[in-house]
Amino acid sequence: MIILLSCTVQGCEKKSLYVPEDTKFEKNIIAMDTYMTLTAYGEEAEQGLEQAADRIQEIEQVFSVTDETSEIYQINHRTAQEMEVSEECAKVLEQALEISTQTGGAFDVTMYPVVREWGFTTGKYRVPGEEEIQELLSKTGYEKLSLNHRTLTLQEGMEIDFGGIAKGYTGDEAVAALKKAGVEHAIVNLGGNIQALGDRPDGTAWNVGIRDPIQSEEMFGTLQVSNQAVVTSGAYERYFEENGVVYGHIMNPDTGRPADNGILSVTVIGDKGIICDALSTAFFVLGLEGTTEYWQTYGGCEIILVTEEKQVYVTEGIQDKFQLTGDYGEVICIKKE
Ligand code: ADP
Ligand code: MG
Numbered sequence: 053m054i055i056l057l058s059c060t061v062q063g064c065e066k067k068s069l070y071v072p073e074d075t076k077f078e079k080n081i082i083a084m085d086t087y088m089t090l091t092a093y094g095e096e097a098e099q100g101l102e103q104a105a106d107r108i109q110e111i112e113q114v115f116s117v118t119d120e121t122s123e124i125y126q127i128n129h130r131t132a133q134e135m136e137v138s139e140e141c142a143k144v145l146e147q148a149l150e151i152s153t154q155t156g157g158a159f160d161v162t163m164y165p166v167v168r169e170w171g172f173t174t175g176k177y178r179v180p181g182e183e184e185i186q187e188l189l190s191k192t193g194y195e196k197l198s199l200n201h202r203t204l205t206l207q208e209g210m211e212i213d214f215g216g217i218a219k220g221y222t223g224d225e226a227v228a229a230l231k232k233a234g235v236e237h238a239i240v241n242l243g244g245n246i247q248a249l250g251d252r253p254d255g256t257a258w259n260v261g262i263r264d265p266i267q268s269e270e271m272f273g274t275l276q277v278s279n280q281a282v283v284t285s286g287a288y289e290r291y292f293e294e295n296g297v298v299y300g301h302i303m304n305p306d307t308g309r310p311a312d313n314g315i316l317s318v319t320v321i322g323d324k325g326i327i328c329d330a331l332s333t334a335f336f337v338l339g340l341e342g343t344t345e346y347w348q349t350y351g352g353c354e355i356i357l358v359t360e361e362k363q364v365y366v367t368e369g370i371q372d373k374f375q376l377t378g379d380y381g382e383v384i385c386i387k388k389e
Contacts, residue, residue: 086243100233159334220329223247265316272378281325286317313339322353
């Protein structure tokens with residue numbers, strides 16, 4: 053009886069057998085301009101990590117906007133308005149379009165002409181003039197893009213990029229590769245996009261640190277997750293400064309300028325990395341009010357949001373799984389109405 057009790061407390065009643073810590077394997081790779089760390093446990097870990105890493109490289113080959121051999125590059129340099137795309141590309145596009153519709157266009161994969169002129173992806177940073185921005189905006193708009201199974205129609209001058217969704221999708225695929233290899237406990241960190249497979253080897257939840265948007269080398273909170281993706285979009289990730297103004301890499305599709313809606317960072321927690329990634333980018337554009345409205349309408353994820361006033365908002369579903377450690381005052385709960 054005593055043995056049984058202590059087992060329950062430690063959580064070893066879980067179906068999988070205890071996996072010793074010394075079967076931990078780690079693999080670091082650089083892909084998508086990002087330092088990635090993959091950690092897996094168990095006998096299949098080493099092989100699983102190889103396969104996950106291969107899968108990541110494979111996806112990068114398809115989605116890079118700069119690599120001339122990638123499919124996205126081919127799409128952006130097409131000769132006809134209509135073309136057949138791969139199943140993989142169609143799948144991601146379909147998901148992207150659904151989120152564009154649900155977020156009223158805050159997420160928009162057709163923003164690339166604007167993103168590029170601001171210098172993100174090329175490194176030649178500059179602030180385009182208003183007239184130029186209006187001209188560029190005539191080449192954007194997800195509603196102008198049509199996808200029918202694998203047939204993509206893009207008007208002349210339009211270009212797409214998966215920068216706001218690719219890493220989330222890649223996390224899903226890396227975890228799927230690990231799972232297929234027989235791995236049951238793994239955590240994948242794609243430059244701040246975290247994706248957990250199962251629990252930790254001892255059966256407890258993973259502790260994920262959430263990056264402090266002000267002191268971006270530090271963490272400002274911890275979150276317990278199992279089998280979930282944790283994706284953060286922040287102003288600190290990619291930006292440049294000109295005349296004392298900071299310009300970030302997430303664009304507001306309405307204005308053609310960096311999103312400036314009072315948010316320092318927004319973290320989305322959910323079952324699918326691809327959705328969390330797209331939503332974190334969209335929420336950054338929408339601001340606190342728009343994000344709250346989205347969440348109360350659609351749900352399907354949990355959120356940690358930090359405003360410029362250093363207020364931390366957390367949706368009620370993860371309130372008891374999040375501990376604030378940084379100097380941010382009180383956590384404010386976003387409730388379902
Ligand atoms: P990170 O790559 O740092 O994780 P995000 O997931 O927030 O950041 O994506 C930002 C990238 O998404 C930009 O670098 C750009 O390529 C693209 N992007 C910028 N604005 C938008 C937008 N409104 N909708 C969709 N993608 C965007
Ligand atoms: Mg994103």
